[in-house]
Amino acid sequence: MLSNLCALIGGLLSAFCNNFIWFSITRFVVGLALNNCCIPVYVLMMECLPSKYRPAVTNFSLTICFLPAACLLPWIALWCNNWRLLAIVTSAPLVICLLMYFCLQESPRWLISIGKMAKAMKIIEYIAKVNGKEISKELMTTFEKCCILAYNEEKQWKQYTLLDLFRSYRMCFITLDLVIIWMITALVYDAHVRAIIEIGPDVFITFSVAGAMELPACLVPFFFLDFVGRKCMCLFAFIGCAVGSLIAALLRIKWQIAVTAIFGRFCATITFNIGVQWAAEILPTVVRGQGIAFIQIMGFVSSLLSPFVVYTKIYSPSAPMAIIAALSICAAVFVLFLPDTTRSVLPQLPEDTEKLSKNQKIYVLKRK
Known part of the structure; x- marks a missing residue:
């Protein structure tokens, strides 16, 4: 709730800035709150669900919320036709989030x-x-x-603190593996979003079509995540992203490039959706919020490189997609070292996560 309040104030104030310095400060305030506006609620939802309902509920919530926003955003920007009005329109809905304080319970x-x-x-x-x-x-x-x-x-x-994720070799390895995978996921996803703007014939149509890919990308985990497993689905999604991006890099006809690139975006979105849930299921409860926040922060750091990936098109038009394909293959390799958490009990302690990585059963409560 504090994060949503922070984002609301920063977003509204940015619309009334008269110079770039104050605008940067207000957007910095929005950026501080951005990650914590939704991730804690996602974690709260995960911790109140039994394992068999996690894929359905988490992906359903992403589908019905993110999809309309992703498709409508370019047209809202076109309708506003003014960055000040756009800042107000995109910040105002946070008032609804603040009202949820009276509905939500703690985990x-x-x-x-x-x-x-x-x-x-x-x-x-x-x-x-x-x-x-x-x-x-x-x-x-x-x-x-x-x-x-x-x-x-x-x-x-x-x-327990965030440092407990690095105290043992096995826990440290799992944490660093999650960080690397999420950094690549965030970079690939953000690079795809930016690259599609340059690829398509019309920025508004292409962005909306690419945003519509969020629906099937959420429905695939919705129906198959518990049957295929986290590891296999994430692995195949990264490979699919690499294949789609590589084909887009080799093609020369614009609409064909757009189609294959959107397929790559589709697979990248699947990895994005699975990655959040998978990390929440691997990290122990005592530091789950801190751990996911740390992983998300590292993802934002890596996404800062996405403009430079897209900028490589000045050297070769196919360079951005080729780099995205190479990064996706690297992420697929790192996925192989994580434990599959399908239908598993959420670990309470770092020791439980270590047992999970050894395919041992977790007992949440001990008896005397």
Whole structure:
């Protein structure tokens, strides 16, 4: 909610700036909030879902929200025909997000992981009530005692930080692998978005068609992610992105280049959608929010290079797509070293993530 408020204020103030310095400052404020406007809510949703519903609900939410915005954005810009009005129009919907404060509950899984049992139990009882389920007081009391016991045994009141992702060799390797994959994913995705502007016959039509690819790119994981698995689908998506981009680099007819490039964008979007969910399923609950934020930040750092990738067209028209294809192949190689989390329990502690990477079963609560 603080991030959405920050983005709203920064976005609205940018529309009233009279010089570039103040405009840069206000957009910097928007940029600070950008990642945290949606990722924490995504993580919250993941932590309140059983494994069998994660692909459906997470990809469905991306489909119904991101798709219309991606397709309408160029036409909203054309209708506004003024950057000040565009800044206001694209910032105003954040008011709706702020109103969600009165509807959302905190993640019970996260509250349990930091020892706030009473609050977590109240939220669990509220969720049960909303869903029309009855939980006996004996069961809730027993469950709360189990949570307290597990918390005392496994954590010993330890405060976990982002550094815990790098304390052991295996956890460090998994974290760095996730970072590298996401950096390539963000770079490839952003480069595709920028390159399509130059490729298509009309920037508004091409951008809208490319944005429409978000629908099938979300529906594919929606239906097949649990059957194919995270690793296989992500691997094939990166290979598909590489193939589509490479073919686009070799072609010379403009509409053919646009078609193959959009296919590459389609595959890049699949990797983008899977990447967020996969990282959330691999990282432990105690540092999941920090870990995903760190990975996302590194992705934004790598996406700064995307204009330079697109700019290589001055040396060769096929260079941008060829570079994107090479990066996609590199990401596919790194995917091979991550554990598949299909239908797995979300890890609570770094030790659980290490077990996951060894294909060992995770026990969330211990019994005495």
